[in-house]
Amino acid sequence: MNDFFTSSVLVATAASAIRLATPYLLASLGETIGQRSGVLNLGVDGVMLLSAFFSYWTVLQTGNLWLAVVVALAVGVIMGVLYGIITVFFEATQGISGIGIFIFGLGFSDLMFRQQVGTPKPVQRLPRVDIPVLADIPYIGEPLFQRSLLTYLAFALVPLTFLLLNKTTFGLNIRSVGENPQAADSLGVSVERTRFAAILIGNTLAGLAGAALVLQLGIFQPNLTQGMGFIAVALVYFGAWRPLGVMGGALLYGLVNATVLQWKSLGIIPVSISDLAGMAPAIVTIGALILLARRVNAPAALTKPFSRH
Amino acid sequence: MRKKLRLISSLIAVLGVLALGATACGSDDSSSGSDGGALTMAIVAPSASDDLAFSQSMVDSVNALDRDITVQITDGTFIVEDAAAAIRGYAEDGVDVIVAHGTQFGASLAEIAPDFPDTTFVWGTATDTQGLDNVFAYAPAADEGGYVNGVVAAAISSTGIIGVVGPVEAGDAVSYINGFTAAAEAGGATVNVTYTGSFGDVALAAEAAEAHLANNADVLTGTAQMVVGAVGVASDAGVPWFGTQSNQTSLDPDLVVASQVYHWEFALEEMLELRDNGTKGGQTFEINLANGGLVIEFNDGFELSDDVKAAAEAAIAGIIDGSIDTGA
Numbered sequence: 151m152n153d154f155f156t157s158s159v160l161v162a163t164a165a166s167a168i169r170l171a172t173p174y175l176l177a178s179l180g181e182t183i184g185q186r187s188g189v190l191n192l193g194v195d196g197v198m199l200l201s202a203f204f205s206y207w208t209v210l211q212t213g214n215l216w217l218a219v220v221v222a223l224a225v226g227v228i229m230g231v232l233y234g235i236i237t238v239f240f241e242a243t244q245g246i247s248g249i250g251i252f253i254f255g256l257g258f259s260d261l262m263f264r265q266q267v268g269t270p271k272p273v274q275r276l277p278r279v280d281i282p283v284l285a286d287i288p289y290i291g292e293p294l295f296q297r298s299l300l301t302y303l304a305f306a307l308v309p310l311t312f313l314l315l316n317k318t319t320f321g322l323n324i325r326s327v328g329e330n331p332q333a334a335d336s337l338g339v340s341v342e343r344t345r346f347a348a349i350l351i352g353n354t355l356a357g358l359a360g361a362a363l364v365l366q367l368g369i370f371q372p373n374l375t376q377g378m379g380f381i382a383v384a385l386v387y388f389g390a391w392r393p394l395g396v397m398g399g400a401l402l403y404g405l406v407n408a409t410v411l412q413w414k415s416l417g418i419i420p421v422s423i424s425d426l427a428g429m430a431p432a433i434v435t436i437g438a439l440i441l442l443a444r445r446v447n448a449p450a451a452l453t454k455p456f457s458r459h
Numbered sequence: 460m461r462k463k464l465r466l467i468s469s470l471i472a473v474l475g476v477l478a479l480g481a482t483a484c485g486s487d488d489s490s491s492g493s494d495g496g497a498l499t500m501a502i503v504a505p506s507a508s509d510d511l512a513f514s515q516s517m518v519d520s521v522n523a524l525d526r527d528i529t530v531q532i533t534d535g536t537f538i539v540e541d542a543a544a545a546i547r548g549y550a551e552d553g554v555d556v557i558v559a560h561g562t563q564f565g566a567s568l569a570e571i572a573p574d575f576p577d578t579t580f581v582w583g584t585a586t587d588t589q590g591l592d593n594v595f596a597y598a599p600a601a602d603e604g605g606y607v608n609g610v611v612a613a614a615i616s617s618t619g620i621i622g623v624v625g626p627v628e629a630g631d632a633v634s635y636i637n638g639f640t641a642a643a644e645a646g647g648a649t650v651n652v653t654y655t656g657s658f659g660d661v662a663l664a665a666e667a668a669e670a671h672l673a674n675n676a677d678v679l680t681g682t683a684q685m686v687v688g689a690v691g692v693a694s695d696a697g698v699p700w701f702g703t704q705s706n707q708t709s710l711d712p713d714l715v716v717a718s719q720v721y722h723w724e725f726a727l728e729e730m731l732e733l734r735d736n737g738t739k740g741g742q743t744f745e746i747n748l749a750n751g752g753l754v755i756e757f758n759d760g761f762e763l764s765d766d767v768k769a770a771a772e773a774a775i776a777g778i779i780d781g782s783i784d785t786g787a
Contacts, residue, residue: 153674162673166666173662260535269509270687272694272710367665368691371684372507372535376660408666414653415622415670421652424628428656 164293171404173363175304177382178396180355187348188328188451192248194356195379196255201225201360203259206370209273226357230350241455260372275368300362311393328449331456341456390446406431501531501549504560508534512684512704517560520723543567550575579739593740595730600747601631602638602787604719608701609639610774613646614767616678622671624681624689626658632682641786661688668692708758717757725752749779
């Protein structure tokens with residue numbers, strides 16, 4: 151255990167935790183906005199897969215990382231429009247629709263990968279951007295201020311999402327249609343437009359999460375996300391529908407994962423219980439979720455389609 | 460009206476299933492020889508047929524068979540029930556030989572194989588046929604290639620610390636890692652092994668590699684299809700990588716030192732000859748360095764000293780003649 155408590159290993163573990171947390175954080179923040187408006191999206195994983203593939207493919211074709219990010223955002227917008235039409239205007243059951251989006255994303259990204267790429271080919275990864283002065287701070291400089299721009303963006307979105315939800319009229323509208331859409335409607339708030347906009351933002355961030363994942367790894371494989379989108383949805387519950395809580399959940403999940411990997415690497419966790427230890431992130435998250443779920447209420451209108459009739 | 464519109468969500472799901480189906484079914488790869496009288500074979504594999512790892516090794520091997528065959532492939536069947544449906548489907552279609560390429564497909568095969576006594580099922584990696592007369596089993600002596608890679612890895616490591624990224628502690632993964640560890644430790648290196656618990660989680664594999672680098676590893680290896688993430692980390696750090704299952708040189712032509720490549724065709728050829736003579740199963744086969752089923756393919760783009768090359772060749776010779784015990 152002493153090997154773990156060295157500065158280099160602790161710094162590496164923190165850096166790993168932040169890398170692992172980044173896609174979860176982006177997707178969870180988007181899902182938070184959607185859920186606060188009353189819309190559950192179980193298709194986050196599918197959107198992440200689609201955006202991950204198309205951004206990977208863009209880098210493969212053009213070598214342009216930022217174009218790849220734009221493509222991922224565009225994929226998120228397209229999927230958001232699709233999901234918005236299905237759930238808001240057609241009032242489809244959100245759970246089933248989300249699963250449909252997930253299956254579509256899983257299958258279509260797989261199909262496109264096989265048709266357009268085939269054998270995995272590495273592409274350039276997102277470059278590290280050192281923040282002047284801060285990057286040189288001992289211990290915290292490396293994990294916090296020597297990251298990619300998408301990681302900085304993910305964490306910058308936490309206060310921005312908070313401000314959006316709590317300090318703007320649009321945020322007030324989002325919260326009101328998520329709690330009591332009938333009342334919001336009677337006060338002149340367009341429930342459909344507000345939810346549609348929230349879904350668009352949510353899916354766009356899911357798209358960004360897919361780009362962050364694949365450009366962090368520099369390679370794509372079928373089912374690359376391995377269910378990350380579903381974890382992201384769970385983290386919204388974990389974070390009690392609040393951006394700061396969601397960030398805490400994403401960081402906790404990443405930190406437990408990173409710590410387990412370090413302990414395995416150092417032999418602190420014996421190989422004989424390696425698989426058991428691999429369940430730790432999920433167990434910790436579920437445990438925390440059980441504790442939190444007892445004292446926090448979900449948006450009252452979550453998963454309920456709105457209809458004036 | 461609204462009810463009809465709600466069906467659109469179902470339509471999306473159907474589209475997804477169709478897309479999945481399009482990728483999973485009938486990625487018919489090759490047909491060599493004539494249309495009439497050709498042996499029909501099918502491969503059911505858990506990951507992509509071009510994964511540079513486990514599944515690709517079988518696809519490449521079947522395509523390398525010097526026979527008049529028609530091959531169908533269903534890959535990406537990471538859900539065992541999907542694989543079982545594909546296996547049964549091929550059997551019902553009258554396919555002559557069905558390769559169930561995954562240890563996890565064994566239980567399904569035990570149910571399906573007795574229903575189709577005229578079909579030959581080929582199952583691996585496995586060391587027994589579950590008592591079924593129409594099942595051939597196959598396994599690689601992955602420890603042998605692991606041992607050779609371990610000899611070279613220990614010789615080129617400066618820090619004396621080597622990181623290994625594995626999936627789940629089972630099958631040929633554990634065999635490869637045990638062989639690698641035995642040789643590297645015999646060469647004076649410390650070997651740190653991380654099983655991520657997943658065959659497909661590329662992100663975790665990448666982070667496992669990062670953890671090894673943080674612990675001063677300067678040589679990495681790993682097994683299963685998720686290692687592409689770890690190879691990316693090795694590339695960024697300029698750290699040599701050793702591959703297994705398929706040749707992984709294309710992932711980094713400068714840093715992949717060598718790959719243990721599975722040539723299943725040596726076992727498959729024997730199985731097909733037995734089938735030609737009326738034996739549809741009931742035997743177990745192993746591919747190894749001695750029978751040519753395992754080959755260490757060195758990357759010419761990575762320069763090894765003559766001493767290290769000689770040590771590798773000596774290890775291969777020693778394993779073949781039995782003077783070296785891999786410890787597995």
